[in-house]
Amino acid sequence: MIVTKIFAFLRALRVQYQTQVALRKLDPRELADIGLNRDMIDDVAHRVAFGR
Incomplete structure (x- = not known):
């Protein structure tokens, strides 16, 4: 069970x-088109991987 949780955590880190x-490959205009800016990238990526 603990191994499963570790692998799930590692998978989420990869995501x-x-x-x-x-997201960092996008230019500021492309980020703005999807409602983001550079300061939001880390937070958005964390939410995508781990949920709220």
């Missing part, structure tokens, strides 16, 4: 990292 990388 968070991949989301951050993808």
